[in-house]
Amino acid sequence: MPYPKGHKIKVRSKIVESAAQAFRANGIHDVSVPFIMKGAGLTHGGFYSHFDNKEQLVAEACRYAVSDTLALLQEAVDQEKQAPKINLVIDYYLSTHHRDRTEIGCIIPALSVEIARSSEEIRQIFTQELERMITFISNLAGIDLSKGRALFSSMVGSLVLARSVNDPELSDSLLSAGKQHAKALVNA
Template sequence: MPYPEGHKIKVRGKIIESAAQAFRTNGIRDISVPFIMKGAGLTHGGFYSHFDNKEQLVAEACRYAIGDTIAYLREAAEKAKEEPKIHAVIDYYLSQYHRDRTEMGCILPALSSEISRSSEEVRNVYTQELERMIQFISDVGGIDRSTGSALLSTMVGSLVLARSVNDPALSDSLLSSGKRQAKELVAH
């Protein structure tokens, strides 16, 4: 009996979602195809009917994860009442909630150190997605791309450091300092 229409696309989406979650949490190198497939509720034998190799999956997971992050940040901006919408984006991005949920968080701080050693295919997609994130930040903030780049760099760096330390007070301090600096960047 044939699969229903759209089945292959749905399965591919589950694999990409599983990969994005795994890569966000554990990086690229330490995650195997069987682990990703198991996370999608599938056997690893079907992987190659959807992807040519792991590199292609990494690229697709980057696209998916940035889209996911932009959706969360857009929702935060839309819920903002009185403050500039970019402040709501900064507050969400540099929140304890975002810091503590790597599996659903922004992929930029999770993978940046590994991407520089990845294939050109992955680096190209990562670059495109970074550009998309900078454009989103710039648009929401009503700021030029240079300021948008600086703002995103401040936010990503603050989040990386806050996730890296084992002192909760220092981690919280890094988040609040990052928020303060980020908001000063967009002050007109």
């Protein structure tokens, strides 16, 4: 009996979603194909009927994860009545919730170091997705791309450092300082 129409697309989407969550939480190299497939509720034998290799999955997971983050931020912004809406994004991005929930957070701070050592193809996809995030931030803040790059770099750096330390007070203060600096940068 054949699968219903759209079945393969749905399965592929489940695999990409599982991979994005796993990569955000554990990095690329520490996540195996069987782990990703198990997260999607599938056996690892079917992986190659959907993807040529893990690298192709990494590229799709990066696209998916950035789209997921942008949708979450856009939904929050759309519900906000007060301006400037960029402050809402800064507050969320540099929150303890975002710091502590890497598996659902932005993939850019989670994978930047690994991506720098990845293939040119993966780096190209990551670059495109980074530019998409910066454009969103810049447009929302009403600033040019150069200033948007500085703003987002500051936010990512603050989040990476806050996730890296084992001192909760220092981590919280890094987030707080990052928020203050990011908001000052928008208003400069």
